[in-house]
Amino acid sequence: MYTVALAEDAELRPLEPWQAEEFLAHIDRARATVDPFIPWATFSTDLESARATLQRYADRQSSDSGRIYGIWLGGALVGGVMFVRFETGAGVCEIGAWTEPAGRGRGLVTAAVRCLLDYAFLERGLHRAEWWNSTVNPASRAVAQRLGMTLDGTMRQSTEHLGERLDLEVWSMLASEWRAQGASA
Numbered sequence: 001m002y003t004v005a006l007a008e009d010a011e012l013r014p015l016e017p018w019q020a021e022e023f024l025a026h027i028d029r030a031r032a033t034v035d036p037f038i039p040w041a042t043f044s045t046d047l048e049s050a051r052a053t054l055q056r057y058a059d060r061q062s063s064d065s066g067r068i069y070g071i072w073l074g075g076a077l078v079g080g081v082m083f084v085r086f087e088t089g090a091g092v093c094e095i096g097a098w099t100e101p102a103g104r105g106r107g108l109v110t111a112a113v114r115c116l117l118d119y120a121f122l123e124r125g126l127h128r129a130e131w132w133n134s135t136v137n138p139a140s141r142a143v144a145q146r147l148g149m150t151l152d153g154t155m156r157q158s159t160e161h162l163g164e165r166l167d168l169e170v171w172s173m174l175a176s177e178w179r180a181q182g183a184s185a
Contacts, residue, residue, distance in 0.1 A: 006071065006111040015070035015080055017058055020051035023070075026077040030100035036161045037137050038098045057082065064088060069116075071099070071108050078103030081112040083120075084132075091127035093120050097143065104139070110146050117147070121175040129178075131171040134159070144171035148181055 003013040015023060027034070027044050035041045044050045060066030066086050071079040079099030086093045095116050097109045113131075120126040131149055133140035144151075149171035157165035 004115055006108050006115075007106060010071065010073045010106070010108050010111075012069050012071055012081070012112045012115055015054060015057070015068045015077075017051050017054040019070070019077075020047055020054055022077050023054060024050035026070075026079075026100060029102075030079070030098060033101070034098045036166075037134055037140065038096065041098070060086075069112065071103060071112055073103055073106070073108065076102070079109060079112075081109065081116055083116065086120075086126075088124065088126070091125070092130065093126055093128075094130045094132060095120075096132070097140070110143050113143060113147060117173060117178055121178045125175075127175050129173045131173075132168050133171070135167040135169055141169060141171075144169075147173065148177070149173045150177075 003011040006012050024044065024047055027041055027050065031041055040053045040056075044053045054068065057066055057068035060083075061068075064086065066083045068082040069080055070077050071081070079097065081095060081097045084094040084096045095113055097113060099109055103109075117129055120129050131140075131144045131147075133144065135141075135154065150173070152170045152172050155168045155170065158168045159166050
């Protein structure tokens with residue numbers, strides 16, 4: 001197994017089905033703030049559904065169409081990042097992230113997304129990475145801004161959560177832009 005150091009006492013590593021119990025406990029701590037923005041948080045409510053969420057990402061990883069990673073701080077799972085989609089043929093991926101309160105304000109998500117951008121652009125040769133966030137999620141927007149992404153536009157009322165229509169912003173980074181800013185250096 002591999003890990004990537006994100007900060008002192010913080011690391012990024014794969015999140016796998018055998019970790020469903022830890023994942024569920026973490027999602028329960030994060031649910032109030034994550035649920036409106038991460039669709040699978042709504043459905044990961046017991047051990048079986050949490051394992052199924054992680055298994056879907058394991059299946060995506062085996063088909064090279066998505067991946068999920070956890071962020072551990074002091075040995076506790078406090079968040080994660082994922083390739084929501086990973087399309088090598090099109091050269092495009094979408095990256096998402098989430099954290100519970102204990103993982104916020106430390107730059108861990110930004111550092112983890114940098115790792116995914118390096119992987120997508122420098123190792124896999126993709127052309128474009130997208131970041132989608134709800135307009136009512138300023139923390140997610142701030143990650144895109146810190147990374148130097150470009151706001152491509154807003155998709156009005158394009159998603160629904162608990163009966164409420166939400167707007168989504170689409171941000172992007174091109175491989176050439178990532179290289180020009182020195183990648184994750």
